[in-house]
Amino acid sequence: MTERVYNFGAGPCTLPLPVLEEAQKEFVNFQNAGMSLLEMSHRGKEYDAVHHEAMDLSLEIFQAPSDFSVLFIQGGATLQFAMVPLNLLNDSVQAGYVLSGHWGKGALSDAQPVANAYSAWDGAESGYTRMPADSELSIEDQTRYLHITSNETIGGIRYNHWPDTGVPLVADMSSDYMSRPVDWDKFDLIYGGTQKNLGPAGMAVVFIRTKILDNTNRDIPRYLRYDLHQAKESMFNTPPVFSVYMLGKVLKWMKAQGGLQAMQEAAEKKSRILYETIDNSNGFYRSPVDPASRSLMNIVFRLPEESLEKQFLEEATRAGMVQLKGHRSVGGCRASIYNAMPIEGVKALQEFMGRFQKQHS
Amino acid sequence: MTERVYNFGAGPCTLPLPVLEEAQKEFVNFQNAGMSLLEMSHRGKEYDAVHHEAMDLSLEIFQAPSDFSVLFIQGGATLQFAMVPLNLLNDSVQAGYVLSGHWGKGALSDAQPVANAYSAWDGAESGYTRMPADSELSIEDQTRYLHITSNETIGGIRYNHWPDTGVPLVADMSSDYMSRPVDWDKFDLIYGGTQKNLGPAGMAVVFIRTKILDNTNRDIPRYLRYDLHQAKESMFNTPPVFSVYMLGKVLKWMKAQGGLQAMQEAAEKKSRILYETIDNSNGFYRSPVDPASRSLMNIVFRLPEESLEKQFLEEATRAGMVQLKGHRSVGGCRASIYNAMPIEGVKALQEFMGRFQKQHS
Numbered sequence: 224m225t226e227r228v229y230n231f232g233a234g235p236c237t238l239p240l241p242v243l244e245e246a247q248k249e250f251v252n253f254q255n256a257g258m259s260l261l262e263m264s265h266r267g268k269e270y271d272a273v274h275h276e277a278m279d280l281s282l283e284i285f286q287a288p289s290d291f292s293v294l295f296i297q298g299g300a301t302l303q304f305a306m307v308p309l310n311l312l313n314d315s316v317q318a319g320y321v322l323s324g325h326w327g328k329g330a331l332s333d334a335q336p337v338a339n340a341y342s343a344w345d346g347a348e349s350g351y352t353r354m355p356a357d358s359e360l361s362i363e364d365q366t367r368y369l370h371i372t373s374n375e376t377i378g379g380i381r382y383n384h385w386p387d388t389g390v391p392l393v394a395d396m397s398s399d400y401m402s403r404p405v406d407w408d409k410f411d412l413i414y415g416g417t418q419k420n421l422g423p424a425g426m427a428v429v430f431i432r433t434k435i436l437d438n439t440n441r442d443i444p445r446y447l448r449y450d451l452h453q454a455k456e457s458m459f460n461t462p463p464v465f466s467v468y469m470l471g472k473v474l475k476w477m478k479a480q481g482g483l484q485a486m487q488e489a490a491e492k493k494s495r496i497l498y499e500t501i502d503n504s505n506g507f508y509r510s511p512v513d514p515a516s517r518s519l520m521n522i523v524f525r526l527p528e529e530s531l532e533k534q535f536l537e538e539a540t541r542a543g544m545v546q547l548k549g550h551r552s553v554g555g556c557r558a559s560i561y562n563a564m565p566i567e568g569v570k571a572l573q574e575f576m577g578r579f580q581k582q583h584s
Numbered sequence: 585m586t587e588r589v590y591n592f593g594a595g596p597c598t599l600p601l602p603v604l605e606e607a608q609k610e611f612v613n614f615q616n617a618g619m620s621l622l623e624m625s626h627r628g629k630e631y632d633a634v635h636h637e638a639m640d641l642s643l644e645i646f647q648a649p650s651d652f653s654v655l656f657i658q659g660g661a662t663l664q665f666a667m668v669p670l671n672l673l674n675d676s677v678q679a680g681y682v683l684s685g686h687w688g689k690g691a692l693s694d695a696q697p698v699a700n701a702y703s704a705w706d707g708a709e710s711g712y713t714r715m716p717a718d719s720e721l722s723i724e725d726q727t728r729y730l731h732i733t734s735n736e737t738i739g740g741i742r743y744n745h746w747p748d749t750g751v752p753l754v755a756d757m758s759s760d761y762m763s764r765p766v767d768w769d770k771f772d773l774i775y776g777g778t779q780k781n782l783g784p785a786g787m788a789v790v791f792i793r794t795k796i797l798d799n800t801n802r803d804i805p806r807y808l809r810y811d812l813h814q815a816k817e818s819m820f821n822t823p824p825v826f827s828v829y830m831l832g833k834v835l836k837w838m839k840a841q842g843g844l845q846a847m848q849e850a851a852e853k854k855s856r857i858l859y860e861t862i863d864n865s866n867g868f869y870r871s872p873v874d875p876a877s878r879s880l881m882n883i884v885f886r887l888p889e890e891s892l893e894k895q896f897l898e899e900a901t902r903a904g905m906v907q908l909k910g911h912r913s914v915g916g917c918r919a920s921i922y923n924a925m926p927i928e929g930v931k932a933l934q935e936f937m938g939r940f941q942k943q944h945s
Contacts, residue, residue: 227619232623232624235622237623243620243622250608298658302658332806334805424825447663447666459662462785464785469622546625
């Protein structure tokens, strides 16, 4: 039996070990029903309890106000890139998109075939190394919503404030979901894939201001309609049973850790350790992003040479710290330290970075 | 530890026990990598092997010709109801839909908001108790495809032949997927949710004639584009890793059983046992469907009175045979005997039906 490694992958990524062990234990015979949860009808009482517990915990842990609904929808954040404009826009309104990196650009490119959507800011000039100030955003007339990406997984930047622009926000929070509080008043819709902070890949969790469902589009195919998913409590069609079940387990783990506040404190503490290691390395390690926009989830850093980066990654892997390679589009190194990454993993990486620097500078 | 029950549920439904046990064993530490498969990057070598094995086995087991591609797409068959017309239709062509029951009707209702689609036949007159003869189908001009539902899960009817109409077929095979051979020449596209014959809920498997991708629509959001899923080998965005993994395991199990031929023979044998029990019951049990359209997967039957049906279901449950209730929209009883239902389960039900009849007639 190999020892468990520290997995710094950007997603799918490390999950809480107790969650995995519990799921393993009950995998074949769920609650002594003589079958696996995977084999149970989604209309039966066992799954119904699992499903509603996950819904309730989602709202509770994320501290969503009572005028928000939570939806579970397959297709990840990418399908939400399509569903948001399909449901919220029509011929008389448009949407602004903040192009803060790979994911913000993807969201706009999926909106444009189905609705009127424009770039409200493009970070190309800085190489997508910072988030915009509110004053830099161009909001046009008849803007139904401003779409932001709360944390850019690849670029390693995040909003350190929620923009205040007079139009409702829609946010893709995939890569820092439920790691900090949200100014709910500013948002009409928040979505994200589960495969970073919330569980395995296989679905998106969507929080939507319930009253806007009165005006969402209905002349689209049913799977794409928020109003139907909400009316049917995400059981309009067969839900992704295992994804919902694992989400519930991860949320229970988060609750036991102290909920959103504890996740936020841990994220601040863990990211501070790594940024201090970088900042105190006399330039051996270098963060390419604007200090004011530094992500607390995806710590991107470079070494003096690409050959050293290669060696760093190889030696880290041998030391049981894996998936530290930066995204293929940007290179370098990236430590993703999501909610489930224990502080021991971050400290082990800190020590390794110090050791490696001593050997090579 | 409760004994394993016989689960006659219509989906999610019984899975092969060896598959569940194997998945349980490797759940926390996959291939001694020090992490779960759920935590692995979908770009890593371990998952890549799992993914491509599932793709290859899908094509192999279903005996798909080399000019077909296989795609894994989240959202179940229901999202395919939207994707098929979004990709295949345009202003100058339309599609015919066979309304053979709940699912055929659903497919048409999701096509109509996005394209020109019409009913080629409606089984309402017979209460959706039979499939049409080819001569009953009305195919209009400029018909790009005829959409059929190979097996209607709720009504308990199936096509016993593949229609021959001069236009390409598109089929929803969710509830009898990979349980019989297909006349591939007649089809441009076959899809189905995994949660009956192929694994847990959470994705659809789509077989598409590769050359038609040259002419599918590209001016739609990326998640909805078949051409992109095919070009990226279903890794355009993070795939539903666990669903693909379980699909692969179920397909390996099917292969070990003897593949498609063995699945077909088992389906014929298992369904014959139950239909004979019904037909030889002197009217105590009654099949409401046309004998020529009887499903081999979902055996729908009635008892003389609703109160007897209730008692039948209660006593069957106590005897370890569960989920025999018909769909809430039609009532009665339904035994779903998918690929993973062992013949022992069917024989146990046969004996129980005989015993129950003796006690109550």
